[in-house]
Amino acid sequence: MDKLEEEVNRLFEKFNFIVHAECINDLVNILQNEGNSGVFLSCLDTRLKSLELLGYEATKLNSFEKLTNNKNLYSIKFKGKHNIRILYSYNEKSNECLLLSFFEKTGKRKTEYSHYIPTARRRFNELSN
Numbered sequence: 001m002d003k004l005e006e007e008v009n010r011l012f013e014k015f016n017f018i019v020h021a022e023c024i025n026d027l028v029n030i031l032q033n034e035g036n037s038g039v040f041l042s043c044l045d046t047r048l049k050s051l052e053l054l055g056y057e058a059t060k061l062n063s064f065e066k067l068t069n070n071k072n073l074y075s076i077k078f079k080g081k082h083n084i085r086i087l088y089s090y091n092e093k094s095n096e097c098l099l100l101s102f103f104e105k106t107g108k109r110k111t112e113y114s115h116y117i118p119t120a121r122r123r124f125n126e127l128s129n
Contacts, residue, residue: 007037011041011044012024015048015049016095017088017095017096018091018095018098018126020099020100022100022123023123026102027084030084031122036081039093040084047063047064049077052064052096055096059126061083062077064076065082070113072089073113073120073121075113078084084103084104085102085104086100086101087099087101087102087117087120087122092128097127099120100119100120118129
């Protein structure tokens with residue numbers, strides 16, 4: 001395990017979220033290619049604190065959104081150099097389940113989530129079993 005992966009794992013362990021292992025791998029791969037991970041990890045820490053504190057209500061913040069036409073799927077948004085999205089859901093006990101991380105290419109007016117939704121749903125099912 002490299003230093004970046006350790007930092008990401010340590011950050012997620014601070015919170016009571018259920019995190020799919022591939023979500024962590026997705027994020028580490030993105031950050032290794034993008035560089036300057038320290039700034040992003042600080043921002044991620046802030047977003048995760050908000051999610052832990054507010055739960056469903058976090059979607060009222062600009063950094064979060066409920067995906068339209070997708071029951072029980074939400075997104076944590078990061079803009080700027082690290083234009084990253086983390087898709088998450090809630091299990092039957094209302095625990096947040098972080099499922100998938102991806103890099104949104106710049107220049108898109110609206111994030112196209114449809115490509116990522118099947119993988120997020122599969123990972124949610126894996127965590128639920």
